[in-house]
Amino acid sequence: MALDEESARTGVPVWWVAFAMAVDKLRAEYPEDFSAWGVNPDQRSGTVWFVGAVPEGVSDRFAGIGGVTLRGDYGVKEIVYQQFASDLHRELTEHLGSLATFSTYADDDRRVIVVEYGRSVAGDPVTKRTASLIEQATEGLALPTGFAVEYVPMDVSLIAAPELLHGARVIADVCTGAFPVKRKGGNELGILTAGHCPGTGSYDGTPDAFHSPYPYSISTESGPGGGDFRWNHSKYGLSGLTFVGHGRPLAVFNSRAGVTSGVHVCGYGKTTDRKCGNVAACDVNTTATVPDNGVTYIVGGLCRMQAAMTAPGDSGGPWFVGSTAVGVHHGRAWPGGPSAFSRVNNALWKTRVNLVIDAAGNTIP
Template sequence: MLTERSLSARKEDAEMNKWNQIHLKKSKMPSDPWRSPARQVWMSAIVLAALCAALVPVTPTAAYSAELPSEGGVGASAVTTVDGSDLRETAQFLADQFGVDVSTALARLNHQEDVAPLLADWWSRYPDNYGGAHRPDGFAVGTTVRWVGQPPNDVVAAAAAISPHIRFDVTADLSAPALVGLAEQVNTRMAEAGFTGYATEPDFRNQNISVSAWGDGRGNLSQAAIQDAVGALLPVSVGLDIEAVTSSPSLDAATRGGTAAVRSGRTQASCTFAFTVKQGSSWGVLTAGHCSNDLDYLDPVTGRIRNATFEEEHIGYYGDFAWYSVSGTASDRFHISRTSSLQVTSVKAWQSIAIGDYYCHYGQRSNKTRCGTVHGTNLCFQGDTSSCNQVRISGATPVAQGGDSGGPWYSGSTAVGIYKGRWTTPWGVMHYFTPVDIAADDLGVEVVIH
């Protein structure tokens, strides 16, 4: 039986075993070939079972809040600010984009955020039983939680205390951590078999492993070929879905969050900074790891450019992210347009991101906010840029432009993710991001919150 790995436990494995195509400007890992943490799970299940009860969700916290220095900061009169954890701003974006009432969108968001702490807690405390969660399509209020066996009384009671719209589906045969581990094994086995141009993703709703193929992969990745390569890994109860996408994942062109990251001598955004962070006495900002290492901070209101110093990046198992330090202090705010910002009051735990969640993204290059719904989580890419732990978003329009990479994904004042890129499928453009708490934990920084 596969057993849950906490983020820190998974990190220890990956530190010792390098992802096939990892890219680190400041290498922290030895050069031995990376072995999937899921494979480690299979080999170490008995030992790890005794440790599962002690697992807790890893969520960076901080209590730092200070504005950028006045010479590079933004005056209160120039920027509209929204304080607290109010979700109305996000609900308005959703209402405008999807044609629903603001009250309908707000009810869905409130339910989503109310239930999120429970999902993170159950993932960590019940790694052998929690089977993942998903929301209904559209904007109906509700959460379906899959469970292996009957949920214990404390889980049922906690759900009832939060919302009458949580239901349990007890038909799961594998837990969510186990299905994630199995998808990672499939990804690794396919790479070992010589396949390229694909991504794997656990489908918690249907208890399947999904494989998306692009480019040459569409011709190579037949159901029969993949079944031959990975069939021995799959239990009878786990299906295998193959989908062809029409383009490879597209990476957009390579203080406050949501601000422009510009290359030296330029004023047009090369990428977007996501959220502000702190490490010891140093303040900084997060962005995507594939962005240039020569970026400066461009104030969206004053137009002034401030120096930013590249510190560290990661493109690999944990996702696609980097951080830059800046002089002075940093605000707890991030921009959702060039003239308005939100205040970060919390960081979303990666375990609580569920299929059907709604999140929004802002990019400086396009100066647009786009919102969409979670199509899948824990997605792993194998191609020109290989990375795991990606969240896939569908329905987010307008399409991001080059320079929107690295920007913030959020829900109200909750920091959720760092934008990586997009791809085109028969069902439209899919966007994907790295959960911000995974990035902060790996980089050793704390997100600045109010």
């Protein structure tokens, strides 16, 4: 992943970014062997697991990163338990139509499939009877090897929280959010932003606003379908509205589209506010060096503007044409160069989310 002169100042642990990018490549190259990965609380070390033995030569992939432990004999492929979590969500939806808020996901580090449930359609906390029905619906299911199911009631303070968060507000004081999103096939809500921005922290002044990063929530890739983006799993409801500039009404982005050179687009960032200009070129690849370890990354699929019109802190902000979402701000196309953004279509596809258009969590495909 490229860290340009803007994104490198966000204060995000660059080790984490380098590790995540290496894992993305490893997952693609070893689909039958790859099992799981995790980042330790220090954000400077982590572990990668494999179904059986660690494939020969894999350790060389992490030689320039450091702090990585490789382990074998996990016993199950990542795609198997991730698919189980997705199928379980559909199963619960059929049995528990009265629930408006619940989600399922795999915590591969602890080897559990988490079922997190919240309030009913009426807005009340889930009753003991409904919680019992959730557990009954999972009885007898063939779990992935070594996994168990864990039932977690959502924190009461979060269930009752009145906050509805908007898109494009400040993330952890160092980045800008982009559009409100919802996970495909699930109820998890979040804020789209840049991949090099924090995955946890405060949002619009609300402390500890996000859950731990959701699986597949970050993608930093080269090539025409690539880009620099992630979505942060919100603990709060989303309004479906996005901030697009001081003194301007909040906007709903009810469509998304690709862009090409010559298109006039506008963007918002916490540092420079609203700005507009013409796209100079797309499918731009940029290369930069991570300051802490000297590792060089390539990000592709970027669209660059004709001029530099952004500054540190704008990273992750939205780019748009009218009510159509087109991009997520990356930084500069090269050090000292013009501003550049990732295509929103790539971001939504790679991170498996859709744009949210209202407080009910409705989305556009």
